[in-house]
Amino acid sequence: MNILIIEDDQRVAELIQRGLKEQGFASTLAYDGVSGEKLVLQNNYDLIITDIILPKMDGIDLCRQIRNSKPDIPIIMLTALGTTDDKVEGFDAGADDYLVKPFEMRELLVRIRALLKRNAKSSNSTGFILRFADLEMNLYTKIVKRSEQEINLTPKEFKLLEYMMHNPERVLSRVEIAEKVWDTHFDTGTNFIDVYINYLRKKVDRDFDKKLIHTKSGMGFILKSDEL
Incomplete structure (x- = not known):
């Protein structure tokens, strides 16, 4: 499994990457929205983790762009914003899940596994x-x-x-x-x-x-x- 992490706080990004590595996940880092979008277009990822507040392109616009090119890839949004309006905006942009900072790594891992499991089921099912x-x-x-x-x-x-x-x-x-x-x-x-x-x-x-x-x-x- 290869996961893209888009997070402008280098310390947080590396902590997530280290936690994923310990669980056997490969991951790639991007520190702004534009770089993240380029990586998504150039590579195949099993899941994307993105902050909302990012340089160059925020996570909401980034999520919309990703949905235009790769509509089925699971996306988890990370943010310090936790109101209902913030969550609705993120989900409307195409996010599959939403995690408010600060969070525990084990909670993020539970969300990741749930999305990967659901995505695997949908990709193997017959449409109707x-x-x-x-x-x-x-x-x-x-x-x-x-x-x-x-x-x-x-x-x-x-x-x-x-x-x-x-x-x-x-x-x-x-x-x-x-x-x-x-x-x-x-x-x-x-x-x-x-x-x-x-x-x-x-x-x-x-x-x-x-x-x-x-x-x-x-x-x-x-x-x-x-x-x-």
Whole structure:
């Protein structure tokens, strides 16, 4: 496994690299966003770890650029910023996970292994079309339609809806969504899952009489064609 670390703090970058080496991972360092983007375009990496605040190109813009050229590579963002808005911006740019500094190396390793495992499963699986009521999701083309009207979703909105379509008619707790879609433990101090559910509602349900995404009070969320 080869991991790209994009971090302008040399001490932090080298600490991460040393921790990865001890676990058998090869890694490459870049100290600014532009250099990181060049390395991504020139090489194949299994996973990218990037800071958000970087010289020359910040981690948000870098993540968007990476998603344009290599949409499937897992990306973990590291940052001292930890508000819900910061996390939403990172996920909307295409990040798969988000770790707030300071963090323990073992927690980073858990996130890395979870993403690598998930990515390996998806690359070996057969693509197909998911359908629920009049909602359709093409896992090959990443196109989502409802009643033949195309719906534009961000990468994280797509993953959240995909998980709900794999588990229709079942209440999904915030803890389960955090673990299965974000590969992270649910932080009760943030509401980013509710934020993304609201994003989906606006795109999937707003223009239609029949609502598909429902809240089960005190329990979680459910994809259901009938009113609760």
